[in-house]
Amino acid sequence: MMIESMAGKSGALHGFCHDATPFTFSEEEPAIDHFGEMLTRDPLSLQVRTTGPIDQLTHQPVKGRKRAGGIRFGEMERDALIAHGTSFLLQDRLLNCSDRSMVCYLCIIRAHICTNCGSILSPVLEKPPSATAAVSSESRRKWTCITCKRTDCISIITVPYVFRYLIAELAAMNINVEMKIK
Incomplete structure (x- = not known):
């Protein structure tokens, strides 16, 4: 399928009609090299990006x-x-x-979830006793499920931000989403 896609794109760029017979190329001159060279001759104007x-x-x-x-x-x-x-x-x-x-890696896609009630919105980070202790006790702070009132059933999962957004929107409409974690 990849070779067919490369052949189709190179044919469209250069105005050629390619032979789709599988026995046209050999191991010494593979099809992927032939079409790859044709594609690298002219720059492609694809609309892709990694950041933006x-x-x-x-x-x-x-x-x-x-x-x-x-x-x-x-x-x-x-x-x-x-x-x-x-x-x-x-x-x-x-x-x-x-x-x-x-x-941000940590605040957006790492989600804390309560494995007891299955909620992604109920785990909250406990507040430190005082503002000066916040820096020193950061590693000792615990996540607590406000629904179950438990700290021993909090797990971390990776989810897209838009999924967390969807769960929050559904909660605003009084729809509870319960997730099962294995």
């Missing part, structure tokens, strides 16, 4: 070339990657290059 402006509400990349945005990765693209078994590429596109490169 983000939407302040959802922390997702903005859309549109004029706004220095990236191409949207939609449901059909996700389904195609799932069908090809490329789960790491999915994680890279939808989490690492989307949220992780745009915002």
Whole structure:
């Protein structure tokens, strides 16, 4: 599929019609090298990026070339990657290059979750006894679930910022989302 995509793009760039017979190339001259050389001759003007402006509400990349945005990765693209078994590429596109490169690592995508009640919104960090003790006791502060009143059932998971945003929006509509962690 990758070779077919390369052949199609090089044919469109150079105005060629390529032979799709699988026996045209050999191990000494593989098809991927041939089409790769054709693609490197002329620079491609693809609209891709690793960093750039983000939407302040959802922390997702903005859309549109004029706004220095990236191409949207939609449901059909996700389904195609799932069908090809490329789960790491999915994680890279939808989490690492989307949220992780745009915002703070620790405060946005590391989420504390209560494994007892399944809530991602109820764990809160206990306040230090005084303002001067805040710096010295930072490592001793504990996360507590305000629903269960327990500290021993808090786990850390990695989620996109937009997922936390969705959970908060649903909670505002009085819809409780309970997650099961294994």
